Amino acid sequence: MADDNKDKKATSEQKVGVYVCHCGGNISDHVAVEEVCKNAEKIPGVVKVQNDVFMCSDPGQELIMEDIKNGTVDRVVVASCAPDLHSSTFRNAIQRAGGNPYIYEHANIREQVSWVHHGDQATNKATRLVAAAAAKARELQPLEPFKVDAKRHVTVIGGGIAGLKSALDLARKGLDVALIDKSPFLGGWTAKWDRAFPTDDPVSELVTALAGEVLNSEKITVYTCSRITAFEGFIGNFKLTLTQAPPESDAYEDEIKRLSDSGKGFGEFVPLAGICPAGIPETTTTHDIETGAIVLATGFLPYAPRYGEYRYGESKEVITLPELIRIMAENRQKGVGDTLEINDRKIRSVAMIHCVGSRQIPGIHEPDAKGNLNEYCSRTCCSATLHAASMIRNNHPKTRVFDFYRDIRTYGRGQEELYEEASDSKVVFFRFEADAPPEVTRNTGSGDFPLNIKVKDTLTFDEELEMPVDLVVLAVGMEPGNISDLVEMMKLPVGVDGFLQEVHPKLRPVEIAQSGVLLAGTCQAPFDMGETCSAASGAAAKASAILGKGYVELDPFVAEVDLNKCLGTGTCVNACIVEGALSLVEMDVDGEKVKRAQVNPALCTGCGACVAVCPENAINVKGWTLKQYEDMVDMIVSDRILPSQTA
Amino acid sequence: MTQVYPEFADELEGFGVNTTMDCFNCGTCAAICPLIYEHFPRKMIRYAQIGAKDRILENYEDLWRCLHCGLCIQTCPREADPGDLILGLRRFVVDHWRRT
Amino acid sequence: MSTEKIEFDALVVGGGIAGLQAALDLADQDFKVAIVEKDASIGGKMIRLSKVFPTLDCASCITTPKMSAAAHHPNVTSFTYCELQTLKKTGGEITARVTQKPRFVDEIKCIGCRQCEYNCPVYVPDEEQGGFAARKAIYIPFSNAIPQVALMDVENCTLCGKCAKVCPTQAVDYFQKPRDFTLTAKTVVIATGFELTPLRDKQQYGYGEIENVITALQMERLLAPHGPYNRVIRPSDGMEPDSIAFIQCAGSRDKSMGVSYCSRVCCMYAIKQAMLLSGAVPMADIAIYYMDIRAFGKGYEQFFQNAKAMGVEFIKGKVATIDPGENGTVKLQYEVQGAQGGVTTAEHDLVVLSLGMVAGWNPENACSVGTGSDAFIKTIQPKIAPTLTDMEGVFVAGVAAGPKDIVDTIVEAGAAAMEASNYLTRLTRKLAA
Amino acid sequence: MxxxxxxxxxxxxxxxxxxxxxxxxxxxxxxxxxxxxxxxxxxxxxxxxxxxxxxxxxxxxxxxxxxxxxxxxxxxxxxxxxxxxxxxxxxxxxxxxxxxxxxxxxxxxxxxxxxxxxxxxxxxxxxxxxxxxxxxxxxxxxxxxxxxxxxxxxxxxxxxxxxxxxxxxxxxxxxxxxxxxxxxxxxxxxxxxxLIDFEARDGNSQVTLHDPCFYGRYLELSDKPRKILDRFGIDHVDVRNSGKFTHCCGGPAESISPSLTKEILSKRYGSLQETGKPILAMCPVCLGNLQKIDADVEDLSVFLAQYAN
Amino acid sequence: MALQENQAKILILATEDCAYPGANAVGQAHMSYPENTYVLRVRAPVMFPEHFYLDCFKKGIYGIIIMSCGVECPYEGAYQALAARVDKVYAMMREEGLDPRRLRLTGVCTVCTKAFVKEVNQMNQLISELGPPGAESKKAA
Incomplete structure (x- = not known):
C-alpha cells in the first residue's frame, strides 16, 4: 500500500471549524452555548466557531458545508448529541461539500454533558470536550476506505445438502462456484437417509432437486473425489490447491457397488448412495483455484457406538438408527409385510433407545478414546426416531415398538405432531434417567426372543419394567466430521464440542474469525435438513454480499507504519492478535537491506495492539493515533482554555 | 418386575377406548382430579399403556372413585380423554368379572 | 414520506430481529429495502429482552447495533407505526397498501428531546416495562427506540396542552389522522414474529390474574439492566422472592389451549432466567416444572446441565392449577412422578408462566399467503428452501414461519434474504430477456 | 368404600x-x-x-x-x-x-x-x-x-x-x-x-351459579342460564371454577363412597361460599348435596319461576 | 463528594462497542454523576502503552477507568493483552508511588447504566481520599 501521508503538513496548519448545537434547549438549557463558543475561539487551530438551534437540520448542515466549500475550514468538530446518532449525517454533509468525510470529529455534549450535569460545571466540561475534539481533529487525515479486488468466485467444501444449497444460491446470484466433495457422490448423509421428517419427503427428491440444478449450472464446477491440499491468501483472494484422486480401496465401497448394481447413470440418484456426477477418477490430478470466499459445508459423522454399548457389536440384533433406516428403505423395494423383517428374521418387537452418543454426562458416561464426551444434544435424533417408529408401526402393524427416552425433543414445526403420531400408532414410551439407562441383556426367559430389555421407568412410578425384543435400535447422535486436515491448514476455530466455531451465534452466526470463510450446516452444530439449508443460504448470502461488487471494501482504520521511525524490531508483529496482519519484510532503505514492519490492511482489524508495544511509536491506527489521545488529554487538563479554578 | 404387554391397548378398543396411548404422562389429570389421590387417574392410564392388566384388576376400586366430572378431559393437554379411559377400564373390569 | 407511490426492490414486513437482519442482508447487496413495522420503534420482541441464551450477552447490545445499522443504511427506509393492509401482486410488481397510524407528533419535526414527556402530567402503566413502571401519555417508547420520535397515547391524554407548549419544534399535532400510502416492491419478506399465547383458555392458571404470577416477558423486564425496579421483586408487595417457580408449556403443547405445538424457546429462556435470577437473588430457590427439557441447540444442553449444577431444581411434571396462597404466595398443584410421588402442592413467592408463541400476523385478508394449521405462515419446501411461501416472490423469516429462537431466526433471515435476492436477480434477468 | x-x-x-x-x-x-x-x-x-x-x-x-x-x-x-x-x-x-x-x-x-x-x-x-x-x-x-x-x-x-x-x-x-x-x-x-323466553326485570338480586359438570363441560351449556339472568337484570357472581372449569359437587360418588362425596362437597361449598351470595343449582344431585351441607341453595328453576308470574 | 471540576479529573477510556454507548445510556436515562469525568471513545484500549497511563497521572489526571467490553471484546485476544498490560502498569505505578487503585479496568456494556455510575462514584470516592496523584507517597513518607 502506498503511503499517502508522506508529505503531510505540519498539524498546526489545519483549520478547525467548531459547530455547537443547542438541540432546541436540550443542550442550551444546561450548557451556556455562547460561552462555549467564546471559549472555543481560544482553542489552538480553531479558525471558526458557529452555533445553531439544530446543527443536524438542513440549515445547520449548510453552515458547515459553506465553510468547507469556501475553504474557511478543513477540519470539522460538531458538538452535539451522541456520535452514533448523527456523525454519519455530518460526514455526509462534508462529503456533499466536497470534503473528505474522515476530517470530522464529534464532541458529545448532550448525552455526556447536558443530560447528566447542570450549571457552570456543565458549560466548563462542554468546553473541555470541544477542545479535546478539536485537538483530535487537528491530527485527522483524509482517509479512503481500503479496497481490495475480490474474485467473484466461491469455493464450497462439501457436497451434502448444505454444500449443494450454498453452491446453488451463489450460482443463481451470478458467482462462480467450485463445489468440492471428497467422495465420488453428491448428497452427503441426506442421500443415505430415506425420508425426511416431518414432511415425509423422499430424500431422493430433495437431493435430486438440488444436485440436478447444480450439475446443470454453468457457474458451478463440481470436483468429486477431491480434497484441499494447500491454502493461502485472505478474503477476496484465497488460493487453494485441490487434489483429485481415486478413492482408497475400501472407501465408498458400498456406495460404488450400489451405483453399479442400480444400473443408473451419472447424474442420477442412487438410493442410499447419492448422485455420482462423473464417475471415479483413475489418476491423481491437482487443480489451483483462486477464490474470493470459502464456504465450509463439511458436515457430520453419525456417532459410532462403542463395542458393548447397549450390546452393540456383541449382538447382531443391536443396530443403529441409520442402519435401520437403510434396512427399511431396502425392504420397501421388496414390498412390506405385516411384520418387519431383517434378513428373513421376523421382528415382533423393537426397542429404540434415544440419546446414544449425545447428552453424555461426566461421571456417568464413558469418554471416548480421546477422552471426549459428547455433552451436546444432537437435535435431530428424537424426531428421526419417532418418524422411524411410526413408519414401522404403520407399515408393519404386527411389529411392536418400545421407545426409551430422557426428554422428547420434538421442538420444530411439525415435530410435536410426530410425537403424537407415534403415540397414535401405539408406540409405547418409557422414560429413563441418565444414570439408569435401559439394560439390554440376552433373553434367557421364555419365548424365542433374542434380547431382553429392563428399565426403571419414571413414567411408571420408577417401577422396573421388562420386555423381550427382537431388535434394539440405537438413536445415535451426530459427531463433527473428520476435517482435522482442513482445521490445521486453514487454522479453523473449533469449539469445545468439536464442531467449527462461529464468531458469535447471533451477531455473525455463519462467519468464523477468519474473514471470508463461512460455515454452512452441520460442520457447525447438529441441524436438521431445513435448518442446514437455512444456514447454507445464510452463508451464501454473506459470501455474495462480500463478493458482489468485485472488490472488498475494508475499514480505513487500520494500522500504518511510519517507515521513518520503524527500526524493524518486530515487537509489533509479536503483539498482533491476527495472524498475517503484520509481518516483517525485507526492503531497501538508503541502499541497505533492512527488515521493516508491514501491515496487511486486508487482515488488520485496527485494534491497536501493535501501537502500544512499538518502542519508537512508529505504528499507529489511522484516525485513532496515540498522539491524538495524548493531545486530547492535554486539552482536558489544560488551563489555556479555561482559567484554573481555585477550590 | 412387570412384564410389558402392549397388546392391551388394542384390547381396550373393544371397550370403546382408543386414546390409551395418547397420554404423554404429564400428570395434569392426576393433579386436577378432585380426588387428589396419589397418581389417579394417570396411574391407571399408565398401567393401561404398558398393559399391566393385573395391576388394574388388583386396584379396581380406584376406578370407581372417579366422579366422571370431566375436569381431566377438559384440561388434558393431549386430548387423551383420561376420564373416558377410566370409564372404559370400568367396562373392562365389569366384563372381566362377568366372564370369570 | 409522501403519499405517492414509493418504489423499492424489497419490502420487509416487521422490524424485529428477523426483519432487520433480512433487510440488512438485502441492503448490503445493494437492493433498496423498505421495512414496515407496526410498532412505534423497530427492534421487535428482542429489544425488550434482558440477556439471551446461550451466550448470556445482553439483548440490547445485539439488537441496538442492528437497529441503528438499518436506520442509517442508505438502502433501508423504515416505516414505523405502520400497519400493512394488503399485498397485491401484478406481474413482477407487488403493491403494498400501508396505513400509518397517527402518533400525534410530527415525525419529521420531532427531535426526540423528550420535553413533552417530561412535562406531561399523565402517568400510565408502561407496557414496555411489563406494566410494572409508569410512562407518560406522550412518550418515546423506550430509551433506545428507533426512531427517537415521541408518540401520544390519545386514550390517556387529557388534552392539557403542556406537551405542545414545551415542544421546541412544534411537533405535537393533536389533529393528526391515519395516513394511507402505497409502496411497491418486487419481493417481500414476511417477518411478522409472534405474540405470547393468550391465557384465555387456561382458567386453571387464573387467566394470569393472580398478582404474583407473571409472564416470562415480564420477568425479562425485571431482569433487564434497565428494567422497572432495577432489581427482582414480586409485584404484589415489592418483596424480594425467596422462591421462584417457572411453569413450562404454559402456552405450548397443550391442545386444551388450542396450541398443540412446541414453542421451542421456553425451556431455554426459563433456564436462562433461572441462571440470571440466581445472580440477582442469590438466596432464592428456583424450580422449573417441565414436561421435557428441550435444550437442542448449539451449547444449549451444556447450558441446561450448568443450571442443574448451579442448583436450579428441575421438576418433571406439568402444573395443573395455580391458586393464590396466603400473604401473596402462589400455590401450584402438580403430580410428582416418582415412586414416592403423588399429587403435591408447592408454594412459591413468585411464579413465572413460560408462555409460548402464537403467530403475530394473519395474512388472510391481506394477501394470498397461506398459513399452516398452527396459524404460522406456510412454507412449501421446508427441507431445502425453508423460507419459500406459497406466493411467488414472497418469503418468510423467523418466527413468522413457526417458533424459533434468536440464533435460528437470524440464520433464517439470512436465508430469506438470499432467496429474495436470487428472486430479484432472476426477475431482472427475465425482464432483460 | x-x-x-x-x-x-x-x-x-x-x-x-x-x-x-x-x-x-x-x-x-x-x-x-x-x-x-x-x-x-x-x-x-x-x-x-x-x-x-x-x-x-x-x-x-x-x-x-x-x-x-x-x-x-x-x-x-x-x-x-x-x-x-x-x-x-x-x-x-x-x-x-x-x-x-x-x-x-x-x-x-x-x-x-x-x-x-x-x-x-x-x-x-x-x-x-x-x-x-x-x-x-x-x-x-x-x-x-x-x-x-x-x-x-x-x-x-x-x-x-x-x-x-x-x-x-x-x-x-x-x-x-x-x-x-x-x-x-x-x-x-x-x-x-x-327454552326460557320472556322478559323480566330485577335490578337487585345477586346469585352464584354452581354449574354441574355435565352442563359445564360435556354439554357446554353454562352460558345459557347466565344469559337469562343477564336478561332479567340479575347479577351473577361467578366463582373461579365455573363454566367449563366447574368443580364437581361430589355427588356421583354417593353410591360408592359417601365419605368421598362429603370431602369433595365441602371443598366445593367452601369456594362457592366465598361470594356470599345465594347459590343456584341446576342438577338434582348438586342440589341435594348442597342442601345436605346446609347451603343457601335453591334450584335455578325455582329461583327463575318467581319472575314468571 | 465530587471534587471541583478543574481540580480532580477522571479519565474514562470507553470502548466504542460497549462502554461508550453505555455512558450515553446514562445520559438517555437522565441519571446524574459528577462532572469531573471525561469519556474518551476508543476502539480497543489495548492500543495504549504503559507510559500513556503514567503520563496522564503526571499531567494531573487523578484517576483512570478503562471501560472495556470485557471478554465479549470484538477483537479476539485483545482483552487478554490489555489485562496483562494493566498489571504491568500497576507495578510501575507502585514504583512511582502511585496508588494502583487510581487505574481501574472494568467491563461496561451498552445498557450498564448503573455499573457506569457506580464506577464513577467509586473512583471519585477514592480520589477524594487519595488527593492529587503522588500525594499518597508523600503521605506515606
Missing part, C-alpha cells in the same frame, strides 16, 4: 326388572304431575328422567349407608349384597321425607311454569317418563345401560316422540349424546332453560 361389583349388580338387576334403579315402580315415584293439567299432546315432550323425583329417596338411603362405610360392617357380604336392595325397597316407601318429596315436585312444577310462560308447546306422558339409565353407564355396566337405553328409546320412538325437553344434566347427556351413540336413535333434546 362399597364394592362396586355388588352395587352394579343390584342396580342392573333393579333396572332390568323395574326400569327403576331403586327397584320401585315408576308410578310410585313419579307423582308430581298429579293435579296439574299438563296436556298429553303437543310439540315437545317433557322428559324428567325421574332424577329429581328420586332424590328424596337417595338422600335417606345414603344417610343409612354412610353409617356403615369404612367400618368392618362394610365388608359384610350381606350388607353389600342385600341391604341396598332391601333398604331402598323399603326406603322409597318409609324413609323419603314428605317435605323433600314436596320440594322435588315444586322444582318440576317451576320448570313447567317457566316453559308455559315462554309459550313452549309442551306435553307430558308420565308413562313414557323413564329413568335414563345413566348410572349404569357411569359405573361401567355398558351392557346393562345399552339394554335399558334401547328399551327407553324404542318406547319413545314407538310413541312418535321427536322433541324432548329435559330437566337435569345427566338425563340430558344420556338422551342427547349417549342414546344416539349406543342405540342409534336420535331425538331433538333441549334442556328446559334453553
Amino acid at each position: 362399597y364394592n362396586p361389583k355388588y352395587i352394579i349388580d343390584v342396580l342392573a338387576d333393579n333396572i332390568r326388572k323395574t326400569r327403576n334403579p331403586f327397584g320401585a315402580g315408576n308410578g310410585t315415584v313419579n307423582k308430581w304431575w298429579k293435579g296439574s293439567d299438563l296436556p298429553s299432546n303437543g310439540d315437545a315432550m317433557l322428559f324428567t328422567g325421574l332424577m329429581y323425583q328420586l332424590m328424596p329417596f337417595i338422600k335417606k338411603t345414603t344417610v343409612q349407608i354412610e353409617r356403615f362405610e369404612d367400618t368392618k360392617m362394610a365388608d359384610y357380604v350381606w350388607l353389600q349384597k342385600y341391604v341396598p336392595k332391601l333398604m331402598v325397597k323399603l326406603g322409597y316407601i318409609f324413609m323419603a321425607d314428605k317435605k323433600d318429596k314436596k320440594a322435588s315436585n315444586h322444582i318440576l312444577k317451576s320448570m313447567v311454569k317457566l316453559l308455559v310462560k315462554s309459550n313452549v308447546n309442551l306435553f307430558y306422558r308420565p308413562k313414557l317418563d323413564y329413568y335414563s339409565g345413566i348410572l349404569l353407564y357411569d359405573l361401567g355396566d355398558n351392557e346393562g345401560f345399552i339394554e335399558h337405553a334401547e328399551f327407553v328409546a324404542n318406547k319413545l320412538k314407538e310413541n312418535g316422540i321427536k322433541k324432548i325437553i329435559t330437566v337435569d344434566p345427566h338425563t340430558t347427556y344420556a338422551l342427547k349424546v349417549l342414546y344416539p351413540k349406543y342405540t342409534g336413535i336420535e331425538f331433538d333434546v333441549k334442556t328446559y332453560f334453553e
Whole structure:
C-alpha cells in the first residue's frame, strides 16, 4: 500500500471549524452555548466557531458545508448529541461539500454533558470536550476506505445438502462456484437417509432437486473425489490447491457397488448412495483455484457406538438408527409385510433407545478414546426416531415398538405432531434417567426372543419394567466430521464440542474469525435438513454480499507504519492478535537491506495492539493515533482554555 | 418386575377406548382430579399403556372413585380423554368379572 | 414520506430481529429495502429482552447495533407505526397498501428531546416495562427506540396542552389522522414474529390474574439492566422472592389451549432466567416444572446441565392449577412422578408462566399467503428452501414461519434474504430477456 | 368404600326388572304431575328422567349407608349384597321425607311454569317418563345401560316422540349424546332453560351459579342460564371454577363412597361460599348435596319461576 | 463528594462497542454523576502503552477507568493483552508511588447504566481520599 501521508503538513496548519448545537434547549438549557463558543475561539487551530438551534437540520448542515466549500475550514468538530446518532449525517454533509468525510470529529455534549450535569460545571466540561475534539481533529487525515479486488468466485467444501444449497444460491446470484466433495457422490448423509421428517419427503427428491440444478449450472464446477491440499491468501483472494484422486480401496465401497448394481447413470440418484456426477477418477490430478470466499459445508459423522454399548457389536440384533433406516428403505423395494423383517428374521418387537452418543454426562458416561464426551444434544435424533417408529408401526402393524427416552425433543414445526403420531400408532414410551439407562441383556426367559430389555421407568412410578425384543435400535447422535486436515491448514476455530466455531451465534452466526470463510450446516452444530439449508443460504448470502461488487471494501482504520521511525524490531508483529496482519519484510532503505514492519490492511482489524508495544511509536491506527489521545488529554487538563479554578 | 404387554391397548378398543396411548404422562389429570389421590387417574392410564392388566384388576376400586366430572378431559393437554379411559377400564373390569 | 407511490426492490414486513437482519442482508447487496413495522420503534420482541441464551450477552447490545445499522443504511427506509393492509401482486410488481397510524407528533419535526414527556402530567402503566413502571401519555417508547420520535397515547391524554407548549419544534399535532400510502416492491419478506399465547383458555392458571404470577416477558423486564425496579421483586408487595417457580408449556403443547405445538424457546429462556435470577437473588430457590427439557441447540444442553449444577431444581411434571396462597404466595398443584410421588402442592413467592408463541400476523385478508394449521405462515419446501411461501416472490423469516429462537431466526433471515435476492436477480434477468 | 361389583349388580338387576334403579315402580315415584293439567299432546315432550323425583329417596338411603362405610360392617357380604336392595325397597316407601318429596315436585312444577310462560308447546306422558339409565353407564355396566337405553328409546320412538325437553344434566347427556351413540336413535333434546323466553326485570338480586359438570363441560351449556339472568337484570357472581372449569359437587360418588362425596362437597361449598351470595343449582344431585351441607341453595328453576308470574 | 471540576479529573477510556454507548445510556436515562469525568471513545484500549497511563497521572489526571467490553471484546485476544498490560502498569505505578487503585479496568456494556455510575462514584470516592496523584507517597513518607 502506498503511503499517502508522506508529505503531510505540519498539524498546526489545519483549520478547525467548531459547530455547537443547542438541540432546541436540550443542550442550551444546561450548557451556556455562547460561552462555549467564546471559549472555543481560544482553542489552538480553531479558525471558526458557529452555533445553531439544530446543527443536524438542513440549515445547520449548510453552515458547515459553506465553510468547507469556501475553504474557511478543513477540519470539522460538531458538538452535539451522541456520535452514533448523527456523525454519519455530518460526514455526509462534508462529503456533499466536497470534503473528505474522515476530517470530522464529534464532541458529545448532550448525552455526556447536558443530560447528566447542570450549571457552570456543565458549560466548563462542554468546553473541555470541544477542545479535546478539536485537538483530535487537528491530527485527522483524509482517509479512503481500503479496497481490495475480490474474485467473484466461491469455493464450497462439501457436497451434502448444505454444500449443494450454498453452491446453488451463489450460482443463481451470478458467482462462480467450485463445489468440492471428497467422495465420488453428491448428497452427503441426506442421500443415505430415506425420508425426511416431518414432511415425509423422499430424500431422493430433495437431493435430486438440488444436485440436478447444480450439475446443470454453468457457474458451478463440481470436483468429486477431491480434497484441499494447500491454502493461502485472505478474503477476496484465497488460493487453494485441490487434489483429485481415486478413492482408497475400501472407501465408498458400498456406495460404488450400489451405483453399479442400480444400473443408473451419472447424474442420477442412487438410493442410499447419492448422485455420482462423473464417475471415479483413475489418476491423481491437482487443480489451483483462486477464490474470493470459502464456504465450509463439511458436515457430520453419525456417532459410532462403542463395542458393548447397549450390546452393540456383541449382538447382531443391536443396530443403529441409520442402519435401520437403510434396512427399511431396502425392504420397501421388496414390498412390506405385516411384520418387519431383517434378513428373513421376523421382528415382533423393537426397542429404540434415544440419546446414544449425545447428552453424555461426566461421571456417568464413558469418554471416548480421546477422552471426549459428547455433552451436546444432537437435535435431530428424537424426531428421526419417532418418524422411524411410526413408519414401522404403520407399515408393519404386527411389529411392536418400545421407545426409551430422557426428554422428547420434538421442538420444530411439525415435530410435536410426530410425537403424537407415534403415540397414535401405539408406540409405547418409557422414560429413563441418565444414570439408569435401559439394560439390554440376552433373553434367557421364555419365548424365542433374542434380547431382553429392563428399565426403571419414571413414567411408571420408577417401577422396573421388562420386555423381550427382537431388535434394539440405537438413536445415535451426530459427531463433527473428520476435517482435522482442513482445521490445521486453514487454522479453523473449533469449539469445545468439536464442531467449527462461529464468531458469535447471533451477531455473525455463519462467519468464523477468519474473514471470508463461512460455515454452512452441520460442520457447525447438529441441524436438521431445513435448518442446514437455512444456514447454507445464510452463508451464501454473506459470501455474495462480500463478493458482489468485485472488490472488498475494508475499514480505513487500520494500522500504518511510519517507515521513518520503524527500526524493524518486530515487537509489533509479536503483539498482533491476527495472524498475517503484520509481518516483517525485507526492503531497501538508503541502499541497505533492512527488515521493516508491514501491515496487511486486508487482515488488520485496527485494534491497536501493535501501537502500544512499538518502542519508537512508529505504528499507529489511522484516525485513532496515540498522539491524538495524548493531545486530547492535554486539552482536558489544560488551563489555556479555561482559567484554573481555585477550590 | 412387570412384564410389558402392549397388546392391551388394542384390547381396550373393544371397550370403546382408543386414546390409551395418547397420554404423554404429564400428570395434569392426576393433579386436577378432585380426588387428589396419589397418581389417579394417570396411574391407571399408565398401567393401561404398558398393559399391566393385573395391576388394574388388583386396584379396581380406584376406578370407581372417579366422579366422571370431566375436569381431566377438559384440561388434558393431549386430548387423551383420561376420564373416558377410566370409564372404559370400568367396562373392562365389569366384563372381566362377568366372564370369570 | 409522501403519499405517492414509493418504489423499492424489497419490502420487509416487521422490524424485529428477523426483519432487520433480512433487510440488512438485502441492503448490503445493494437492493433498496423498505421495512414496515407496526410498532412505534423497530427492534421487535428482542429489544425488550434482558440477556439471551446461550451466550448470556445482553439483548440490547445485539439488537441496538442492528437497529441503528438499518436506520442509517442508505438502502433501508423504515416505516414505523405502520400497519400493512394488503399485498397485491401484478406481474413482477407487488403493491403494498400501508396505513400509518397517527402518533400525534410530527415525525419529521420531532427531535426526540423528550420535553413533552417530561412535562406531561399523565402517568400510565408502561407496557414496555411489563406494566410494572409508569410512562407518560406522550412518550418515546423506550430509551433506545428507533426512531427517537415521541408518540401520544390519545386514550390517556387529557388534552392539557403542556406537551405542545414545551415542544421546541412544534411537533405535537393533536389533529393528526391515519395516513394511507402505497409502496411497491418486487419481493417481500414476511417477518411478522409472534405474540405470547393468550391465557384465555387456561382458567386453571387464573387467566394470569393472580398478582404474583407473571409472564416470562415480564420477568425479562425485571431482569433487564434497565428494567422497572432495577432489581427482582414480586409485584404484589415489592418483596424480594425467596422462591421462584417457572411453569413450562404454559402456552405450548397443550391442545386444551388450542396450541398443540412446541414453542421451542421456553425451556431455554426459563433456564436462562433461572441462571440470571440466581445472580440477582442469590438466596432464592428456583424450580422449573417441565414436561421435557428441550435444550437442542448449539451449547444449549451444556447450558441446561450448568443450571442443574448451579442448583436450579428441575421438576418433571406439568402444573395443573395455580391458586393464590396466603400473604401473596402462589400455590401450584402438580403430580410428582416418582415412586414416592403423588399429587403435591408447592408454594412459591413468585411464579413465572413460560408462555409460548402464537403467530403475530394473519395474512388472510391481506394477501394470498397461506398459513399452516398452527396459524404460522406456510412454507412449501421446508427441507431445502425453508423460507419459500406459497406466493411467488414472497418469503418468510423467523418466527413468522413457526417458533424459533434468536440464533435460528437470524440464520433464517439470512436465508430469506438470499432467496429474495436470487428472486430479484432472476426477475431482472427475465425482464432483460 | 362399597364394592362396586355388588352395587352394579343390584342396580342392573333393579333396572332390568323395574326400569327403576331403586327397584320401585315408576308410578310410585313419579307423582308430581298429579293435579296439574299438563296436556298429553303437543310439540315437545317433557322428559324428567325421574332424577329429581328420586332424590328424596337417595338422600335417606345414603344417610343409612354412610353409617356403615369404612367400618368392618362394610365388608359384610350381606350388607353389600342385600341391604341396598332391601333398604331402598323399603326406603322409597318409609324413609323419603314428605317435605323433600314436596320440594322435588315444586322444582318440576317451576320448570313447567317457566316453559308455559315462554309459550313452549309442551306435553307430558308420565308413562313414557323413564329413568335414563345413566348410572349404569357411569359405573361401567355398558351392557346393562345399552339394554335399558334401547328399551327407553324404542318406547319413545314407538310413541312418535321427536322433541324432548329435559330437566337435569345427566338425563340430558344420556338422551342427547349417549342414546344416539349406543342405540342409534336420535331425538331433538333441549334442556328446559334453553327454552326460557320472556322478559323480566330485577335490578337487585345477586346469585352464584354452581354449574354441574355435565352442563359445564360435556354439554357446554353454562352460558345459557347466565344469559337469562343477564336478561332479567340479575347479577351473577361467578366463582373461579365455573363454566367449563366447574368443580364437581361430589355427588356421583354417593353410591360408592359417601365419605368421598362429603370431602369433595365441602371443598366445593367452601369456594362457592366465598361470594356470599345465594347459590343456584341446576342438577338434582348438586342440589341435594348442597342442601345436605346446609347451603343457601335453591334450584335455578325455582329461583327463575318467581319472575314468571 | 465530587471534587471541583478543574481540580480532580477522571479519565474514562470507553470502548466504542460497549462502554461508550453505555455512558450515553446514562445520559438517555437522565441519571446524574459528577462532572469531573471525561469519556474518551476508543476502539480497543489495548492500543495504549504503559507510559500513556503514567503520563496522564503526571499531567494531573487523578484517576483512570478503562471501560472495556470485557471478554465479549470484538477483537479476539485483545482483552487478554490489555489485562496483562494493566498489571504491568500497576507495578510501575507502585514504583512511582502511585496508588494502583487510581487505574481501574472494568467491563461496561451498552445498557450498564448503573455499573457506569457506580464506577464513577467509586473512583471519585477514592480520589477524594487519595488527593492529587503522588500525594499518597508523600503521605506515606
